[in-house]
Amino acid sequence: MSITAENLSKHYGSQRAVDNISFTVQPGEILGFLGPNGAGKTTTMKMLTCYIAPTHGNASVNGISITERPDEVKKRIGYLPEHNPLYLDMAIFDYLEFVAALQGVAKNKIKSAVLNMIHTCGLGQEKHKLIGELSKGYRQRVGLAQALIHDPEILILDEPTTGLDPNQRVEIRNLIKSLGKEKTVIFSTHILPEVEATCDRIMIINKGHIVREGTTDQIKKEAQGTEMLNVQIEDIQDFQKAHRQLSALSTVASADMGTAGQFRVQSKADMSSKREIFKFCVDHGYVLTQMTAQETSLEDVFRELTVNPELTQKR
């Protein structure tokens, strides 16, 4: 089951919550939606799940249009909305049975589907409780269970891990990962390590636009550009002189001096200064005690793309 969005837009008055975004998700792919709050992630998901209609554009699930045949689309999607709304006065068992029946699970299979979900989502001990009596982590599992109960080919999860403790987050992440082997999954988050750990591909959204798309490695590489080294040199008598000499190396674009022989060296584009720095130390009788390349994290990319989008667009 693939998902295709073409020029999808949603305007609220003059505000463009989602502005002309197009993307495809291949079957069996886990796509991560990244973006600050209010970027348009949730709005996009609401359109894909047929909750709201797009102002312009269209999207289709396996070729079925979300605007023309929402019923067919809704049947194929398992959706966990943001904040995980639930009927708090229902018992877990009743609730899952209700959702299974609504989603068209055959009558004689409802019981086994519910039991299966209770097992998969680890709800066994709590299954006779009311949803309102559950802790946040268990409620999240119920939310996932209701999304999964009819074994949908597509899963759309809006911030499935917010408010969970680190262990629960890892559990949910692993669950998503294992589900992603056979299903098409879109999920949104602003917890960056989560995306790196789970997604095949990520899409960074800001102000209703897609600002970057690709695998985590691609995005990091693109953003990396120039090499940045943290260097620690000992046995220097004249720090100023050493700084000048370091800056003058053929591959070095700039070098900042910290305290007591610490330097931050930025190389020129497409060059590496590691060997030059080593040779420089040997030639002058300095002792090189540390040299590490500073990695661009996804966080840096995210901040760069979403904090100041005007700047990045100029680049």
Place this chain on the structure above:
Amino acid sequence: MNKVWILAKKELKTFFDSLLAYILLSLFLGLTGLFTWVLIFDIFSTGQASLRPFFWVCFVSFSIFIPAITMGMFSEEKKSGTIELLLTKSITDWQVIFGKLLAVFLLVLTALAITLPYYISVVYLGDNVDHGQILTGYLGVILLSLSSIAVGLWASSISGNQIVALLISLGVAVFLHFVCWLMAFGPIIPGVFDYLSGESHFEALTNGVVDSKDVIYFLSIFFGGLLLTEAVLSKRRQA
């Protein structure tokens, strides 16, 4: 139809899992019992084997109880966000509306069913019971309930606040059943107010007369309410 029934079953279960259904049913039973058999217009003091006082109590109590039942039906879902969960399932807006309608209507029928002994008792007590009149009386109660449910669902759909929903549907009921009824005796366009007054249409039905204009009155409120509810629900899907 299947989806409608699945939702109605869930809503009914919620009624009976909470105290709401039991409280309203016992209040209803208490009030109707009191006025039918003991107080003021009761059968013994009027000496008539008719259920007119009973229908009158039904009219007043359903006008109040139905808004109390319907007030949370959409507003609660809006407030807690479950409306999004529900409407992204494989169910249409109309099926959701009819499911909720059916649940409340079945509750109303339950209430009426437990008052059937009244009818049986009247038949035993009286000599010349007008069965036709009682039948049209029940028809009146059912039509009134349907129209109140539709108005209640609409009121509930426009607000995320149950109390606001309650006040709106009570306001509509007070206007139609009380204000219009009073205004019909006044000097300004009494004919119009008389037609708008639910009271006079209901009265006609309990008198044993099924006039199309009375049936149409209730049915038009019923369909109007449903259409408005659907309009409110589908607003989110407007481009």
